[in-house]
Amino acid sequence: MIRLHHVPLARSFRVLWLMEEMGLEYELAYYSIRDGSMRAPEFLALSPAGRVPVLEHEGNVWFESGAIVQMLCETYPQAGLMPPPGHPDRARFLEMLHYAETVGSLLENLNLNLVFLRPPATPSVPVVKLLNARLRASLAAMEGRLTGDHLLPSGFSAADIMFGYGFELARYYVDLDQYPRLVAYWEGLRARAAYARAKARDGEQDIYARAFYPVPEEGA
């Protein structure tokens, strides 16, 4: 039995997409970040920080998207979505798996400031400016490095799922037209049949109410 604990459009989408790429059969348990369900004792027993994704897999419980992605790639090596130890792309694969969370943590902090903070609390403009600049710099660095259709010279891998997911969400905070290579790369990923199948099961997101969240004006 495989069950993914999932919030639409959250990092659990990485695992959903990977499982579609692998052709696995799985159930989804849906949550919302907004309704307190992720602070219920039953959920905290699965996920110590009350976060998604959590994957129940054949009697084991795994959390942290990067770890789950790596575990699935190791459990199903026939899917060929991870260069094994000793492969020339192995180091780059691991770098990208974790770089995806450098981007993910910036997005998360922008979300906290601009999406989840409730009045009378107001976002810190200097902090949001800094987060936005760091997000742009982390994407620009990848724009400069990308040389082909995928992050690894050997082709599509789970690293594209980890990083590509974050690139899609960056559109809420930065103008993606600044990164034409990454946009072309992302268009290629979105065209994958498994991505479309994952999107069909993702569910209605209730995180973002707007299409774009600019850096607020000082004193606004």
Ligand SMILES: N[C@@H](CCC(=O)N[C@@H](CS)C(=O)NCC(=O)O)C(=O)O
């Ligand atoms: N590094 C963790 C981060 C997980 C995480 O923060 N997930 C978010 C959704 S994208 C979450 O569950 N947030 C709920 C909360 O912060 O209360 C991972 O990659 O799995």
